[in-house]
Amino acid sequence: MHRTLIALAASLCCASAMAATEPAPPAGVAQLHDIAVAPSPARIEADIRTLVDFGTRHTLSETESDTRGIGAARRWIKAEFDRISQACGGCLEVKYVSGMVSGEKRIPDPVEVVSVIAIQRGSSDPNRYVVMSGDIDSRVSDVMNFTSDSPGANDNASGIAGTLEAARVLSKYKFNGSIVYAALAGEEQGLFGGKILAEHAKENGWRIEALLNNDMIGNIEGVNGVIDNTTARVFSEGTRVNETPEEARERRFTGGEVDSPSRNLARYIDRMADEYVPNLDVMMVYRLDRFGRGGHHRPFNDIGAPAVRVMETNENYNRQHQDLRTEDGIVYGDTIDGVDFDYAAKLTALNAVALAGMAWAPPPPAEVEIEGAVSPDTTLRWTRPPQSQAPHLAGYRIHWRLTTEPQWTNSIYVGDVAEYTLENIVIDNYFFGVSAVGENGAQSPVVFPGAAGSFGGYTVTETP
Known part of the structure; x- marks a missing residue:
């Protein structure tokens, strides 16, 4: 040795x-140090509370009401992006991206799946995109129950609130590449919002450098009893799913199984945490997602784009996909009291410095x-x-x-x-x-x- x-x-x-x-x-x-401390826990809390107050945000829920259901939620998100854009002199292009879905196991009848995106155009390389996303929709135990209250405070109002807050912070700066802030619908019913946006990106020739999918960034108390606000997980796939036989043969002799663009995006995020985000360590997980599970980064991996999932380290399954109830002394349900707003702000900062670093580079x-x-x-x-x-x-x-x-x-x-x-x-x-x-x-x-x-x-x- x-x-x-x-x-x-x-x-x-x-x-x-x-x-x-x-x-x-x-x-x-130097500016990345300022960005790392800019996200506000108070603003994130306010946004999560607003989203929770819509009662349910199930993909199949009410769309006409102004106070309940996914229609009201997405209109509020768009209005919030519009307000952020107004504050920066119109620097965001805010729009809906939608598609009709039907004949699916979880969407049997025709439903328009509507996501909201805000694009902050780059100055010299506007067709190069880095994307931060969260999921609008929520659910209870029965994935087809679209009427019961489903607050979805951590899953995934936290990701939407983080995406909105990142837009507030980064819209104060100008970048060379473009940044997209995306609120995606239809995740719980089959990742349809991500599929629709990925197809939109492909049709419009976006060069996607990175997608950071934020799905649950506010819980610090795991079902395993661990309480931890100093770590985050980044999941990344290995070889591209659309690798050709010829590319696979080349990789067999030259390596690359652990060096897909998604893996090196994860390494980039890990390095940004070490350099800029105080008291946060990234756990890189060499897997597409949690074991046997999925998230909204997968549709972007499916088209060959670098994409990862950013999330809390310790999940609490009593607060995920649960009817609101108490059984044997255990409280179930994804309610606001299960969210740590300081931690959500810290993971928002991680996203913000990574997005800014890539868009400036x-x-x-x-x-x-x-x-x-x-x-x-x-x-x-x-x-x-x-x-x-x-x-x-x-x-x-x-x-x-x-x-x-x-x-x-x-x-x-x-x-x-x-x-x-x-x-x-x-x-x-x-x-x-x-x-x-x-x-x-x-x-x-x-x-x-x-x-x-x-x-x-x-x-x-x-x-x-």
């Missing part, structure tokens, strides 16, 4: 010396390639985006780690180049990646070489 550490230190020294002539941008972005490197078989050196290549899309690009950083390490442990800034060789760092022993760095220090997620790790290209598509 001693000889191994000496060899690694020597190789790091060599690599650092090669890049020493290229000055690196600032380490971190240049786009992730495209067409990343690697070579170095039977060689002492490792060479990486990538393509640079058009100047119009990344006028603030400073250069690139190469990352590597032992294959058993969960997080990137070594990196070197190499400047504004499209190829770089790490001398005496053997390709067989590590995983490698490349990130783009802006002049202000904002950095993209790390991109693993090949199709397995690709975040997509730079193709510019006109947005309607």
